Amino acid sequence: MAAQLSRLPDSSTPDAVSMAHVVLIASYAPSLPRFRGPLIRALVAAGHRVTAMAPEPSAPEGFDALGATYESCALERTGTRPDRDIRAMLKLARQLRRLRPDVVLGYTMKPVSFGTLAARLARVPRRYALVTGLGYLFIRDGSRKQRWVRRLALPVVRAGLSSSTAVFVQNPDDLADLIREGVLSEGHPTQRFWGSGIDLESYPTQPLPKGPTTFLLVARLLRDKGVREFVEAARSVHATHPDARFVLVGPTDTNPAGIPESEVQAWSREGVVEVAGETSDVRPFLRDCTVYVLPSYREGTPRSVLEAMATGRAIITTDAPGCRETVVHDQTGLLVPVRDAQGLASAMRRYLDEPGLIERHGTASLQRAKDLFDVQKVNAAMLEAMGL
Numbered sequence: 001m002a003a004q005l006s007r008l009p010d011s012s013t014p015d016a017v018s019m020a021h022v023v024l025i026a027s028y029a030p031s032l033p034r035f036r037g038p039l040i041r042a043l044v045a046a047g048h049r050v051t052a053m054a055p056e057p058s059a060p061e062g063f064d065a066l067g068a069t070y071e072s073c074a075l076e077r078t079g080t081r082p083d084r085d086i087r088a089m090l091k092l093a094r095q096l097r098r099l100r101p102d103v104v105l106g107y108t109m110k111p112v113s114f115g116t117l118a119a120r121l122a123r124v125p126r127r128y129a130l131v132t133g134l135g136y137l138f139i140r141d142g143s144r145k146q147r148w149v150r151r152l153a154l155p156v157v158r159a160g161l162s163s164s165t166a167v168f169v170q171n172p173d174d175l176a177d178l179i180r181e182g183v184l185s186e187g188h189p190t191q192r193f194w195g196s197g198i199d200l201e202s203y204p205t206q207p208l209p210k211g212p213t214t215f216l217l218v219a220r221l222l223r224d225k226g227v228r229e230f231v232e233a234a235r236s237v238h239a240t241h242p243d244a245r246f247v248l249v250g251p252t253d254t255n256p257a258g259i260p261e262s263e264v265q266a267w268s269r270e271g272v273v274e275v276a277g278e279t280s281d282v283r284p285f286l287r288d289c290t291v292y293v294l295p296s297y298r299e300g301t302p303r304s305v306l307e308a309m310a311t312g313r314a315i316i317t318t319d320a321p322g323c324r325e326t327v328v329h330d331q332t333g334l335l336v337p338v339r340d341a342q343g344l345a346s347a348m349r350r351y352l353d354e355p356g357l358i359e360r361h362g363t364a365s366l367q368r369a370k371d372l373f374d375v376q377k378v379n380a381a382m383l384e385a386m387g388l
Contacts, residue, residue: 014126014165014387020102021049022388023124024068025092025111027075029056030280033063035303036107038199040066042379048388051099053092061280071095075110082152089114089121096122103386106160107132109153113160120163128386129164132196133300133322134174158183166385170195170300173321191385194325195301197375203310205366206287208359213352214245215316216289218282218304219296221250221264222257226295226318231273232341233295237348238272244352249285251278286311290358291351297338299323301373309369314361316347326373332365 022043026032032040032052043050050068052059059070073095074088096104096119106115107130119127161167161178166189169175175192178184215234219225227248234246252261268275279285282304286292292308292315299322305315306326315333317323327333334350336343351358 016384016387017102019047019049020388021051021100022103022105023096023099023101023119024050024052025073025075025104025106025115026052026054027108027110029054029058029060029063029070031108032070033060033066035196037062037066038197038375039379039382040068042376042383043388044068046383046388051101053095071099075114082156085110085114085156089118092118093121096124102126103128103388105130105386109157113153113156116160116163117156126165126386127163128166128168129161130168131174131178131300132170134177134298154181154183161188165189166191168193168382168385171322171325173298174300177321193378193382194372195306195378196303197378198303198306198310198369198373199375200310200370203283203286203307205310205312208290208312208362209288212243212245213241213290213355213358214247214288215291215293215348216247216249216285216308217293217295218249218285219294220253220255221248221259222253222255223259224257224297225250226297226339226344227259229295229339229341229344230293231267233345233348234273236342236345237352240349241352244348246273247276247285247289248273249276249279249282282307283311286313289313291316291348293317293344293348294323295336295338295344296320296323301325306369306373309365309373312362312366314351314358315365316344316351326368328364328368331361332368333361 040050044067051071052068053071053073055075057072063070074091101124103126104119104124105128106112112129116127116129161184169190169192175190179186217230221227237244252258252264264275267273286308292313294302294305294317296318298320301322305317308315315327317327318338319335320338324335327335329335334347336347
């Protein structure tokens with residue numbers, strides 16, 4: 001099945017409606033066509049009117065083809081200024097009163113928290129919170145800054161989730177952590193989905209490239225994506241396998257866990273890792289890689305891994321929440337410990353020393369993507385859960 005019921009009883013599932021006004025609230029406009037494009041198209045195809053909202057002033061490239069309307073909202077993607085967030089929430093509530101949607105679906109932390117609270121203030125009948133990962137708030141690093149951010153953010157997340165009709169999660173660890181931290185009450189309606197799904201047509205299977213074995217990581221350049229571990233592992237493997245390539249794709253970020261630009265430039269000058277910067281299309285990089293790597297500390301369900309699986313690539317990722325659900329160890333890829341650069345290096349060396357594993361794991365990885373993560377199955381289950 002594309003979804004697994006965790007705590008959402010049949011009586012909590014709303015009656016299906018033939019025509020509804022659905023508002024999606026995002027924290028970053030380019031994520032709408034890239035990550036939610038198939039969901040928006042599914043909603044429109046089902047006869048619903050869709051308005052998407054994000055902080056950017058105009059619709060992102062590719063959005064117009066989805067058949068939805070775009071409005072800018074005041075929620076900031078990052079930042080820890082409660083006064084600004086509260087003002088943005090009240091402004092968003094006024095927008096929602098004007099739009100009068102039947103359903104609001106927010107994803108990522110600020111839309112889940114402040115966006116759901118705004119929908120409640122606007123008296124939107126059905127409010128859904130899609131938790132796509134817990135990230136910085138739940139990866140304890142012992143820093144004073146993180147403790148301060150947690151004190152500010154967790155009460156707001158708690159208020160947002162408690163204001164929702166139901167909470168959607170992408171892995172069982174996130175649900176357990178939300179309950180354990182007291183952010184989500186144990187009896188609140190929830191449902192688990194297999195990530196956001198992957199459009200298998202948009203990410204077609206690619207033959208393995210010829211030439212040197214290439215390890216690829218695509219991620220925002222954050223500590224908790226395991227970027228430093230990737231670089232350290234690359235240095236170690238390069239010493240014994242100098243022909244192997246290591247490619248890092250992604251932008252720097254203002255997130256509190258962001259890696260400084262100066263450090264990224266130093267990696268580029270060093271030359272062990274090829275630092276490619278940000279891209280609007282990862283498919284050429286996936287086509288040219290041999291093995292996909294994501295050493296993240298935790299995810300909801302990592303989309304970049306799903307894209308690599310659909311392409312037919314073996315995966316190295318961590319035995320961490322969200323990541324471990326994508327890989328069957330030693331069948332579709334390899335799982336390594338979190339924050340363990342040498343463990344990551346050992347996995348890379350295994351593929352270099354046993355190249356036959358690459359194609360075998362890649363073929364099994366593609367089949368797992370088809371069986372569990374097909375976006376059509378995931379979206380059908382999500383629309384059913386929302387009565388749409």
